[in-house]
Amino acid sequence: MIRSFAFLGVAATLAACAPQVPDSGRAVAQAQSASQTSTFNAPAQVAATPLSGGLADPSAAVNPSELAALGIGSGAPVGLAQAQAQQVPLEASPQNPQPALASNPGLSDEQSFTAVSSRETIESDAQRRAQQIAQRQVVMPSALPQRPSDTGPNIVEYALKAPNRKGQEWYSRSIFAGQGKFQRNCATYNSPDAAQRDFLARGGPDKDPRGLDPDGDGFACGWDPAPFLLAEGGN
Numbered sequence: 001m002i003r004s005f006a007f008l009g010v011a012a013t014l015a016a017c018a019p020q021v022p023d024s025g026r027a028v029a030q031a032q033s034a035s036q037t038s039t040f041n042a043p044a045q046v047a048a049t050p051l052s053g054g055l056a057d058p059s060a061a062v063n064p065s066e067l068a069a070l071g072i073g074s075g076a077p078v079g080l081a082q083a084q085a086q087q088v089p090l091e092a093s094p095q096n097p098q099p100a101l102a103s104n105p106g107l108s109d110e111q112s113f114t115a116v117s118s119r120e121t122i123e124s125d126a127q128r129r130a131q132q133i134a135q136r137q138v139v140m141p142s143a144l145p146q147r148p149s150d151t152g153p154n155i156v157e158y159a160l161k162a163p164n165r166k167g168q169e170w171y172s173r174s175i176f177a178g179q180g181k182f183q184r185n186c187a188t189y190n191s192p193d194a195a196q197r198d199f200l201a202r203g204g205p206d207k208d209p210r211g212l213d214p215d216g217d218g219f220a221c222g223w224d225p226a227p228f229l230l231a232e233g234g235n
Helices: 002-017 024-036 064-069 079-086 113-119 122-135 155-161 179-186 192-201 226-232
Strands: none
Touching: 155 192, 155 226
């Protein structure tokens, strides 16, 4: 027991004599905080020159030279100054003048009572109506032209009364009616209708002196009655 108390007393004496170890981590943190602290000076005051007119008078126009000195625009009036320079109304108002119409020389104002009443009177209107009546021309209808009675065979009537259709042989033809004669003579007509009309005038469909109908269907140079039948509503 006595030895134990003696050992504790020696240990306490040695602890009191030992040097104190500084806290290195805290010292480093304090040093870094001190090095990062900066001192800022107050900013210098900005000297501004007020524009002409100021903000107290918003209707006043800004001098273009002042804007050009500040590097704004090219010196031409802008904004409100431009509108005032061009005399353009900024808002709709009964006091604003009516805009002038441009590029309308042919526009009539006859529908405007104000415009007409300013230059016309009852007497001038009556005189103008009298002039219009004097210049009026009455065109009388004329008789319709009469169709000649001798127009040749009626191919429309023949198409509607034909007993057969195109390509169906109905009349006898000479064995000497060849394709050469057929093509040569059909080339002299300007249309199949003209060929059919001349064919009927020369005795067709029973006779075919020019060889216009070699297959014997009664239709010359390929003339077809189908369009006439279709117009009538036939088959």
